Amino acid sequence: MVSSCGPPKKSELVHVTFHFHRSIVVLSVPGSTTVSQLKTALIPALKPFQASNSPLPVPIPSSSADIQLYAEKLAVEGAEDMPTALRVLDDDKKTLMGLELNRWPKVYVR
Secondary structure, three states, X not given: OOOOOOOOOOOXXXXXXXXXXXXXXXXXXXXXXXXXXXXXXXXXXXXXXXXXXXXXXXXXXXXXXXXXXXXXXXXXOOOOOOOOOEEEOOOOOOEOOOOOOOOXXXXXXX
C-alpha cells in the first residue's frame, strides 16, 4: 500500500560544487544566499586543505576579497557540443537564484 503524503516538498537549497585547484568543496545553501555570503562561507570550508599533508600549490584565500568566483554559462540550445564558457560572479549583492544557476552549479574559485 502506497501512502499518499501529497506532492514532494520544494527545496530552496542550492548545492554549489566549488572547484579549487584540484580539490572540490560542496556547500548546500539557500537560494537566497548572496555571492558575498557564499564567499564568506567558502573560507572556512577551504581551511582543511591548508592543514592537509599535501598542501595546495596555491595559497588558501584569507578573506572574501581574495576570492573570485566563476560559473559555467548556461548552454544555448543547439550548442551543447561547444566548449563551456565561464562567467564571472562579480555582483556580491546578487543571490544565487538571481544569477539563474541550476540547483547543482559548478563554481570555480580563483
